[in-house]
Structures are given as C-alpha cells and as structure tokens.
Amino acid sequence: MLSQTNQEIMTNEDFLKLVTVRRRVSWSFLTVLLGLYLAFGLLSVYAPGILAQPVFSGGVVPVGIVMGYAILAMTFILTLIYVWLANSFFEPLERKISGGAR
Amino acid sequence: MNITAIVMFFLFVGITLVITVWASKRTKTRSDFYAAGKSIGGFQNGLAIAGDFMSAATFLGVTALVYSTGMDGMLFIIGGTLGWAVILLLVAERLRNLGQYTFSDVVAFRLARKPVRTMSAIGSLAVAIPYLLAQMVGAGALIQILFGLPYEVAVVLVGVLMTLYVMFGGMLATTWIQTIKAVLLLIGGTIIAFGVMSMMNFDFGDLLTAAVKEHPKGSAIMAPGVMFTDIITVISIGLAFVFGTAGLPHVLMRFFTVPNARQARRSVAYAIGFIGYFQSLIFIIGMGAIVYVTNNPEFLSADGSLLGGSNMSAIHLSKVIGGDLFLGFISAVAFATILAVVSGLTLSAAAAVSHDLYANVIKDGNADRDTELRISRITTLVIGLSTMALAILLEGENVAVLALIALAIAASVNFPVMFLSMYWSKFTTRGALAGGYAGLATSLILVMLGPTVWVTLFGYEEAVFPYRYPTLFAMLANLLCAWWFSVSDKSERARREAEEFDAQWIQSEIGPVQEKV
Numbered sequence: 115m116l117s118q119t120n121q122e123i124m125t126n127e128d129f130l131k132l133v134t135v136r137r138r139v140s141w142s143f144l145t146v147l148l149g150l151y152l153a154f155g156l157l158s159v160y161a162p163g164i165l166a167q168p169v170f171s172g173g174v175v176p177v178g179i180v181m182g183y184a185i186l187a188m189t190f191i192l193t194l195i196y197v198w199l200a201n202s203f204f205e206p207l208e209r210k211i212s213g214g215a216r
Numbered sequence: 217m218n219i220t221a222i223v224m225f226f227l228f229v230g231i232t233l234v235i236t237v238w239a240s241k242r243t244k245t246r247s248d249f250y251a252a253g254k255s256i257g258g259f260q261n262g263l264a265i266a267g268d269f270m271s272a273a274t275f276l277g278v279t280a281l282v283y284s285t286g287m288d289g290m291l292f293i294i295g296g297t298l299g300w301a302v303i304l305l306l307v308a309e310r311l312r313n314l315g316q317y318t319f320s321d322v323v324a325f326r327l328a329r330k331p332v333r334t335m336s337a338i339g340s341l342a343v344a345i346p347y348l349l350a351q352m353v354g355a356g357a358l359i360q361i362l363f364g365l366p367y368e369v370a371v372v373l374v375g376v377l378m379t380l381y382v383m384f385g386g387m388l389a390t391t392w393i394q395t396i397k398a399v400l401l402l403i404g405g406t407i408i409a410f411g412v413m414s415m416m417n418f419d420f421g422d423l424l425t426a427a428v429k430e431h432p433k434g435s436a437i438m439a440p441g442v443m444f445t446d447i448i449t450v451i452s453i454g455l456a457f458v459f460g461t462a463g464l465p466h467v468l469m470r471f472f473t474v475p476n477a478r479q480a481r482r483s484v485a486y487a488i489g490f491i492g493y494f495q496s497l498i499f500i501i502g503m504g505a506i507v508y509v510t511n512n513p514e515f516l517s518a519d520g521s522l523l524g525g526s527n528m529s530a531i532h533l534s535k536v537i538g539g540d541l542f543l544g545f546i547s548a549v550a551f552a553t554i555l556a557v558v559s560g561l562t563l564s565a566a567a568a569v570s571h572d573l574y575a576n577v578i579k580d581g582n583a584d585r586d587t588e589l590r591i592s593r594i595t596t597l598v599i600g601l602s603t604m605a606l607a608i609l610l611e612g613e614n615v616a617v618l619a620l621i622a623l624a625i626a627a628s629v630n631f632p633v634m635f636l637s638m639y640w641s642k643f644t645t646r647g648a649l650a651g652g653y654a655g656l657a658t659s660l661i662l663v664m665l666g667p668t669v670w671v672t673l674f675g676y677e678e679a680v681f682p683y684r685y686p687t688l689f690a691m692l693a694n695l696l697c698a699w700w701f702s703v704s705d706k707s708e709r710a711r712r713e714a715e716e717f718d719a720q721w722i723q724s725e726i727g728p729v730q731e732k733v
Contacts, residue, residue, distance in 0.1 A: 119729055119730075120719050124722070143305055148458065155447070155451060159445065166287075173421060176438045193485050194485075196305065211726055212729055
C-alpha cells in the first residue's frame with residue numbers, strides 16, 4: 115500500500131506535469147541523438163559513398179566527418195538545454211511537490 | 217629511456233601517494249570508503265567521471281583506430297559521447313535518488329534483495345575485471361616501451377599502486393587521482409591537437425589531404441568500411457557504447473559521491489562537455505598521427521611496422537610535436553590515466569563484493585561497519601593480485617577490443633536490469649534474474665566462440681560465432697527473458713513488487729519524500 119503522502123503525490127497535478135514533461139523531453143532528445151547515430155551507422159554500411167563524398171564539391175572534408183562532429187555538437191547543445199530546463203522548470207516543481215506534500 | 221617521463225612519473229606517483237595518505241585519515245565510514253562521504257561537488261565529479269571514461273582505451277586505443285582506419289573511428293568517437301547523453305537523460309538523477317553506494321541498490325529497491333544483488337554484483341565484476349585487464353595490458357606495454365622495464369615488472373608496478381590507492385584511500389583518493397589525471401589528459405590532448413593543427417596552418421582540409429597522402433590505404437580512410445563492414449558489428453558497437461557506458465559500475469558509483477540529484481545532473485553535464493571535447497580532439501590526433509608518424513623512419517622498426525604497435529601512435533606523435541620533453545609529459549599522463557582508471561575499477565569491484573555480496577546478501581543488511589570495510593580491503597588485495605597475474609598472461613591483446621568486451625557485458629547485463637527496474641512497473645525479481653543471467657551467459661559464450669578468444673587465444677582456424685562484438689544478441693537475450701519471465705510471473709512476490717513500484721517511482725522522480733505527520 116502507498117502511504118498517505120505518496121497517494122497525494124500520485125494525484126498531484128504538479129507531479130503529473132513534471133513526470134510527463136520530463137519524460138517527453140528526455141525521450142525526444144534521445145530519439146534525435148540515437149536516430150542520428152543510427153543513420154550514421156546505416157549509411158556507413160549501406161551507402162558509404164554518401165559519407166565519403168566531400169561536403170563541398172571540390173573540397174576534401176567528407177560528409178561522414180562533418181556528420182560525426184555535428185552529432186557531438188548536438189549532444190552538447192541538448193545537454194545544455196536539458197540542464198537549463200531542469201534548473202528553471204523541473205527543480206522548482208520538485209520543490210513545490212515535496213513542500214506541498216509535507 | 218626518457219628522463220622527463222621518469223621525473224614526471226615519479227612526481228605523479230609521489231603526489232598520489234600523499235593524497236592516499238591524506239584520504240586514508242578521512243576514510244572511516246562506509247560512506248567515506250565507497251562514496252567519498254558524498255562530499256564531492258558537481259564540477260569536480262564531472263571531471264572525475266570524464267577521467268573514468270577517458271581511459272587508455274579511449275586515448276590510445278581510439279586514436280589507434282583512427283590512425284589505422286580513418287573514418288571508422290568516428291563510430292567509436294560518437295558512441296563514446298552519446299553514452300553520456302543516455303546517462304544524463306535516463307539514469308543519473310534517478311540513480312542518485314534511489315541508491316546508496318552501488319547501482320545494485322537501485323535494482324534491489326523493490327526486488328528481492330539477495331538474488332538480485334548477487335546477480336548485479338556478478339554483473340559488476342564481469343565488467344570491472346576485463347576492463348581492468350584491458351587497462352593493465354595497455355599499461356604494461358606502454359611502460360615497457362617508455363621506461364624500458366620488462367612487461368611483467370610494469371604490470372606489477374601498476375597493480376601494486378592501484379591496490380595501495382584503493383585499500384587505503386578509498387573513493388576519496390580515487391576521485392582526487394582521477395580529477396588530477398583528467399586535467400592533465402585534457403591539457404595533453406589539447407596540446408597535441410593544437411600542435412597538429414598549427415603544423416597544418418589550422419586548415420582541417422589540409423590535414424585530411426595530408427593524411428590521405430601518407431596512409432597506405434589512401435583515400436579509403438575518408439570513407440567508412442575499412443574495418444567495420446557489416447551492420448551487425450556496427451549496431452553492436454553502437455549499442456555497447458550507448459548503453460554499455462550507463463552500465464559501467466565504476467562510473468555509476470561516481471553518482472553517489474555527490475550530495476544530491478542536482479549535483480548528479482551537473483556532474484554528467486560537465487562530464488559531457490569534457491568528454492565531447494576530448495573525443496573531438498581524438499580524431500585530429502589520429503589524423504595527425506597518420507601524417508607525422510606513419511612514414512617517419514624514427515618510429516618504424518626494421519620490418520616497417522610501427523614501434524610498439526598502433527596503440528603507440530598518439531605517443532609517437534607527441535614526440536613530433538614537442539620533442540623528448542613533451543613525449544615524457546604525455547607518457548607520464550598516459551600512465552597516470554591507466555593508474556587512475558584501474559583504481560576506480562578496483563574500487564567498484566571491491567564494493568560489489570563487500571557492499572553487495574557480503575553486507576547485503578551474506579549478512580542480510582546487518583554487517584558490522586569495520587568488518588565490511590576490512591572485507592572490501594581484502595577484496596581489493598585479491599583483485600590486485602589476480603589481475604596482475606592475468607594481465608601477464610594476456611600480453612599483446614588490443615586494449616580497445618578488451619575494453620569493448622567489458623562494455624558489451626555492461627550493456628547486456630547491468631544496463632537493461634537497472635533500466636527496467638527504474639522504468640517498468642511489471643518488472644519482477646524473476647524477470648531480473650532471467651534477463652541478467654541470460655545477458656551474461658550470451659555475452660560470455662559469444663565472446664568465447666568469437667574471433668577474439670576462439671581464434672586469437674585458442675588458435676582455431678575459424679570462429680564459431682563470426683562477430684567480435686556480441687552486444688546486439690546479448691542485449692536481446694536479456695530483454696526477451698526479462699520481459700517473458702516478468703509478465704508470466706504470477707507469484708505473490710511479483711504482485712507485491714508491482715505494488716511497490718509507485719513509491720519507488722515517486723522517489724526516483726523527486727527524491728526521498730518526508731511523510732506527513
């Protein structure tokens with residue numbers, strides 16, 4: 115059985131909002147990053163030519179290397195966004211919930 | 217023999233021993249030993265986490281991979297960074313909210329303590345030991361070349377130092393050693409990459425052009441497929457990095473050294489910054505090594521192969537950049553890297569034995585503090601001695617491959633079990649055990665039958681299982697068994713475990729809740 119406090123939290127609107135928004139953020143960020151990685155993997159096996167092509171015609175830097183660095187940059191940007199969201203949105207909600215339940 | 221290297225090395229060892237003595241005076245409780253008294257801040261912990269990941273396998277192994285295959289190395293570089301996004305978005309805060317010292321605490325939160333902890337302790341050991349070996353083998357080879365010491369002596373030296381750090385300094389010493397080394401490695405990597413770029417007049421395109429010209433495979437290195445050509449291998453490598461990183465016991469343990477979930481989150485964010493930065497240097501370093509090392513007679517042996525093998529490419533490059541002085545610095549840093557990482561691994565293996573197996577399984581959660589600490593120190597000693605012996609037997613294996621096997625087990629045993637226990641309300645003890653052991657057995661059997669052991673070690677002509685990396689199959693085996701044995705579990709215990717999920721869910725989301733009076 116859940117304690118009284120926990121039962122209150124499970125129906126607390128703030129808690130439901132926190133859980134839903136955080137889940138949506140986490141999974142969409144992950145989908146983007148893992149999707150890009152999977153695309154890189156699939157291209158490297160089935161269409162290596164695309165990754166080997168220079169980004170600019172006549173240039174030497176191939177698409178695959180730019181894509182690799184772009185994924186690193188993307189990871190970094192999404193990390194910053196997540197931390198910002200957590201500090202300015204998730205954490206105040208968490209405090210409100212545990213304060214409200216007490 | 218390089219005087220700078222030797223001086224730097226002794227300086228580092230001296231400092232770390234002072235830290236160990238200092239830390240040993242502050243290590244009295246279990247929380248001190250396993251979690252540095254939960255006193256580490258997010259920034260330092262981020263550095264230490266980055267340090268745990270930026271091992272010899274990354275610095276030397278992945279550089280070597282870029283050096284020999286070019287673009288294929290990107291698969292490792294991206295994967296190594298993405299694993300941290302998984303930790304940030306799915307694991308870090310929850311882990312801190314639910315656990316005490318090891319990730320097994322989280323798995324055992326609502327599942328049957330004894331069997332589940334036994335399984336996750338085995339999972340921790342099955343990761344920590346091969347990973348430790350990978351680092352030791354790398355260390356042995358490196359020191360052999362740099363200091364002219366025989367391989368065996370080098371391995372024993374590493375083993376003795378790491379045993380001392382962990383036995384006496386616990387997590388506090390391990391964290392500080394890791395932090396110092398992370399800073400040194402970031403500086404060293406930056407200088408090498410900067411040196412390469414400045415010799416190329418900061419034109420990335422020129423660097424790639426020069427690499428294509430020098431590399432024996434020519435323009436093939438600017439395309440994928442030099443080493444990894446089939447989709448099963450590519451996906452297994454990806455899975456091993458992306459989910460294996462989040463199953464490394466020594467990394468997960470770091471999230472308990474901070475005071476709360478907020479600092480845990482900050483730790484990973486900083487770690488991602490440092491790791492992402494370092495990974496992006498690795499590619500430049502690898503390319504630089506192709507340009508300045510491949511055809512440089514100074515680094516080639518009589519038969520035209522690279523002195524010390526491709527794992528030495530980053531080290532040789534440092535000599536081109538900054539002469540003997542800088543070579544000495546980088547060699548000492550590489551050695552410090554290995555020492556710091558093996559210490560973290562040893563500590564996590566010791567915690568699996570003393571905290572999970574002894575205190576919670578054998579003593580049912582009522583272990584005496586001093587006895588538990590003594591057990592963890594004895595375990596440290598045993599691990600130290602046995603890995604030294606094994607490392608001597610395994611001389612010459614590629615370090616990146618050994619480390620990847622550890623990552624494969626982490627991805628197919630520890631991560632799925634921890635993930636399901638956090639997120640799936642119908643996950644039961646029976647499912648956890650079936651999944652965990654299925655993942656472990658599949659990984660071990662496939663590694664045995666694969667090319668790494670079957671061909672290289674046993675000397676058979678052809679591998680029974682054609683792929684080097686078992687992750688895809690082992691993860692599937694774990695998930696299928698975990699799912700089936702959970703949903704078909706109609707026992708009273710399973711019903712109770714499902715009921716307790718909500719309370720665990722709340723604590724994982726917002727931390728421990730104080731009951732209303």
